[in-house]
Amino acid sequence: MQMDERKQKILKAIVQDYIATAEPVGSRTISKKFELGVSPATIRNEMADLEELGLIEQPHTSAGRVPSDLGYRYYVDCLMDPLVLSEKEKKIINQEITKRLDEVQEVIEYTGKLVSQVTNLTSLVLKPKNRESALNKIYFLPYDTGKAIMVTVKDNGTVENNIVDIGNDTSPEELQILANIFNDRLSGSKAQDLKKGLLNEIYSELSKKRRMLDGVLGILERMFEPKDGENTERVYLGGTLNMLNQPEFKDIDKVKSLFSLFEENRKLQELLNPDDYQGLNITIGSENPDLAFKDCSIISATYHINGKQIGSVGVLGPTRMDYSKAITIVDYMTKSLTEILTNKYRRQQT
Amino acid sequence: MQMDERKQKILKAIVQDYIATAEPVGSRTISKKFELGVSPATIRNEMADLEELGLIEQPHTSAGRVPSDLGYRYYVDCLMDPLVLSEKEKKIINQEITKRLDEVQEVIEYTGKLVSQVTNLTSLVLKPKNRESALNKIYFLPYDTGKAIMVTVKDNGTVENNIVDIGNDTSPEELQILANIFNDRLSGSKAQDLKKGLLNEIYSELSKKRRMLDGVLGILERMFEPKDGENTERVYLGGTLNMLNQPEFKDIDKVKSLFSLFEENRKLQELLNPDDYQGLNITIGSENPDLAFKDCSIISATYHINGKQIGSVGVLGPTRMDYSKAITIVDYMTKSLTEILTNKYRRQQT
DNA sequence: ATTAGCACTCACCTTGCAAGAGTGCTAACA
DNA sequence: TGTTAGCACTCTTGCAAGGTGAGTGCTAAT
Numbered sequence: 001m002q003m004d005e006r007k008q009k010i011l012k013a014i015v016q017d018y019i020a021t022a023e024p025v026g027s028r029t030i031s032k033k034f035e036l037g038v039s040p041a042t043i044r045n046e047m048a049d050l051e052e053l054g055l056i057e058q059p060h061t062s063a064g065r066v067p068s069d070l071g072y073r074y075y076v077d078c079l080m081d082p083l084v085l086s087e088k089e090k091k092i093i094n095q096e097i098t099k100r101l102d103e104v105q106e107v108i109e110y111t112g113k114l115v116s117q118v119t120n121l122t123s124l125v126l127k128p129k130n131r132e133s134a135l136n137k138i139y140f141l142p143y144d145t146g147k148a149i150m151v152t153v154k155d156n157g158t159v160e161n162n163i164v165d166i167g168n169d170t171s172p173e174e175l176q177i178l179a180n181i182f183n184d185r186l187s188g189s190k191a192q193d194l195k196k197g198l199l200n201e202i203y204s205e206l207s208k209k210r211r212m213l214d215g216v217l218g219i220l221e222r223m224f225e226p227k228d229g230e231n232t233e234r235v236y237l238g239g240t241l242n243m244l245n246q247p248e249f250k251d252i253d254k255v256k257s258l259f260s261l262f263e264e265n266r267k268l269q270e271l272l273n274p275d276d277y278q279g280l281n282i283t284i285g286s287e288n289p290d291l292a293f294k295d296c297s298i299i300s301a302t303y304h305i306n307g308k309q310i311g312s313v314g315v316l317g318p319t320r321m322d323y324s325k326a327i328t329i330v331d332y333m334t335k336s337l338t339e340i341l342t343n344k345y346r347r348q349q350t
Numbered sequence: 351m352q353m354d355e356r357k358q359k360i361l362k363a364i365v366q367d368y369i370a371t372a373e374p375v376g377s378r379t380i381s382k383k384f385e386l387g388v389s390p391a392t393i394r395n396e397m398a399d400l401e402e403l404g405l406i407e408q409p410h411t412s413a414g415r416v417p418s419d420l421g422y423r424y425y426v427d428c429l430m431d432p433l434v435l436s437e438k439e440k441k442i443i444n445q446e447i448t449k450r451l452d453e454v455q456e457v458i459e460y461t462g463k464l465v466s467q468v469t470n471l472t473s474l475v476l477k478p479k480n481r482e483s484a485l486n487k488i489y490f491l492p493y494d495t496g497k498a499i500m501v502t503v504k505d506n507g508t509v510e511n512n513i514v515d516i517g518n519d520t521s522p523e524e525l526q527i528l529a530n531i532f533n534d535r536l537s538g539s540k541a542q543d544l545k546k547g548l549l550n551e552i553y554s555e556l557s558k559k560r561r562m563l564d565g566v567l568g569i570l571e572r573m574f575e576p577k578d579g580e581n582t583e584r585v586y587l588g589g590t591l592n593m594l595n596q597p598e599f600k601d602i603d604k605v606k607s608l609f610s611l612f613e614e615n616r617k618l619q620e621l622l623n624p625d626d627y628q629g630l631n632i633t634i635g636s637e638n639p640d641l642a643f644k645d646c647s648i649i650s651a652t653y654h655i656n657g658k659q660i661g662s663v664g665v666l667g668p669t670r671m672d673y674s675k676a677i678t679i680v681d682y683m684t685k686s687l688t689e690i691l692t693n694k695y696r697r698q699q700t
Numbered sequence: 701a702t703t704a705g706c707a708c709t710c711a712c713c714t715t716g717c718a719a720g721a722g723t724g725c726t727a728a729c730a
Numbered sequence: 731t732g733t734t735a736g737c738a739c740t741c742t743t744g745c746a747a748g749g750t751g752a753g754t755g756c757t758a759a760t
Contacts, residue, residue, distance in 0.1 A: 062722050063742075064721080244605065256594045709753090710753090
């Protein structure tokens with residue numbers, strides 16, 4: 001059996017009506033609401049065909065039809081009207097998004113908030129991991145007796161500080177020497193590399209500072225290790241409450257299993273990590289590996305800095321979601337984010 | 351009418367049974383489960399009295415009785431058996447809590463997680479605000495053309511860094527002068543105070559650096575302003591999902607209004623801010639100002655560093671919660687936290 | 701003062717019934 | 731041959747009726 005034009009129109013009508021109303025849609029409804037110029041009976045015949053093709057299904061014998069996951073897939077791939085944002089809408093979004101450019105983290109999270117507000121869905125944002133870059137500079141500053149502030153600059157421009165124990169017998173001059181050695185040798189290297197080669201050299205110059213050096217190297221290593229709140233919590237979630245407004249989640253058990261998943265940051269990360277594909281990604285219902293998401297769809301896209309993928313933005317909603325809107329928003333947001341971040345990065349780094 | 355001993359026993363039985371089963375409890379149940387040596391009829395008479403006193407109520411004519419908010423209050427104030435943690439339990443908790451002593455923030459949040467796990471309730475933790483302290487030191491470090499890293503040390507020992515625009519015409523020497531002026535003048539002052547008196551002095555020395563100075567002062571000011579993610583998000587929430595397991599929240603609308611409140615960090619802060627009372631605080635049902643919490647009780651207590659109150663830990667659950675357990679845990683946790691933090695603070699700061 | 705007994709109330713569950721929505725099939729029609 | 735009208739059928743939904751059980755309040759006896 002083939003999909004002729006009329007079947008397509010009918011499928012499209014079913015999907016759109018179901019997205020709008022969340023009620024199974026019957027043949028009479030279609031023939032009335034959508035002008036196809038045929039009677040309900042004809043539509044019924046076609047619907048029987050569509051069901052045979054696996055594109056729609058019946059909750060029970062005497063209910064209307066509901067799109068299956070496959071049906072949504074067909075709709076998204078072939079039938080959907082693309083939605084274009086007007087210049088005005090774009091302007092509003094841009095204003096909102098650039099309102100707070102202070103911190104990269106903030107822009108990114110705010111984007112998530114914005115996405116969930118605009119779509120009335122839940123937004124997922126994979127934040128960049130900021131530990132993969134190499135060291136660039138180290139400075140030591142006085143802090144307290146026996147302690148110093150170690151300021152590190154990475155090659156992506158981020159700056160961090162840590163308190164290090166230096167013992168009571170380390171003079172500022174010795175610290176300066178240490179910093180110099182580091183800075184001479186480390187440009188562009190990672191902590192692990194440092195440790196191997198550098199140790200001997202430093203030990204010979206400052207042989208008695210072993211304990212302090214261990215402290216410094218320990219901190220450097222930890223800076224590059226995955227750590228709670230950074231690599232394990234890379235996903236920002238926004239508008240989770242929106243899910244409670246969806247009629248498909250009036251059942252508390254579904255809410256429970258969904259929200260449980262929301263707390264598993266690692267799984268969310270996998271969801272957003274389309275290593276294979278750089279661009280827009282759509283996962284519908286049971287296409288999703290996780291059973292708790294079998295009634296959900298996820299639209300996600302990656303954002304970049306200078307062409308390098310560093311994270312992604314996504315929305316999660318019931319399979320019965322407004323795909324064209326979600327896709328348009330996610331697409332536009334990631335593009336804006338890419339642009340903003342690339343600009344900022346360029347400015348910051350020259 | 352007075353509360354005699356038997357009335358107390360009966361009320362206690364009602365509260366305890368209702369806490370355990372979440373079902374209205376009848377006279378027969380009490381006479382069977384609890385050994386009072388009287389018949390259901392007698393208990394019925396007493397129950398009628400208790401109802402008249404406003405301590406219990408009937409959901410409907412032919413149901414058992416349920417404690418009223420007042421009833422819980424009486425139970426908590428007068429009847430409750432105090433629960434004492436065994437040394438073994440204390441040890442387990444202490445092990446858990448000290449497992450991650452790396453960062454103050456982490457210990458505190460982890461405490462919250464622990465509380466919710468142990469109680470099966472939702473935990474609320476008010477984190478310390480870290481912006482109230484005064485400046486102590488400023489350093490400038492080279493960063494990039496036209497930019498510098500400004501490292502600030504506050505008098506509570508925290509270190510922050512920011513990138514400041516210094517323009518292309520500022521020499522390292524000039525920066526040094528600036529830092530010196532700051533350091534001479536600022537010890538112990540807040541940004542606002544700085545601005546007024548200091549400006550003239552600095553302007554006269556570095557008159558052409560106006561733009562750069564404005565940048566630096568702007569950042570300083572912002573450091574002391576309430577800011578997203580710090581003062582507005584001072585409350586950590588743990589185990590919110592536990593609420594979904596409570597039978598009183600099988601209704602999705604209740605969940606919605608509760609979770610909406612969870613997103614309003616400011617309100618949660620008020621909830622945890624018992625300025626008036628330092629110690630354990632119990633709010634039952636409608637004693638709570640917010641209507642969405644009318645079925646909830648909150649137990650909270652403050653924790654301290656060196657005797658100064660800096661935050662609090664609380665649990666939130668249905669009014670029908672295990673008060674003695676919750677109180678014991680909250681109490682013990684805040685005490686442990688106080689101890690741990692005071693130790694750490696002492697060590698770090700000397 | 702306590703308790704046994706009894707009538708009463710009310711939520712809850714089951715059952716039955718009617719209405720309504722929607723289908724599939726068949727036969728007629730263009 | 732494709733389309734349509736008609737009709738019987740199915741299944742959900744809502745509602746009302748009746749039975750059940752838990753629990754009460756009251757009264758009278760102990």
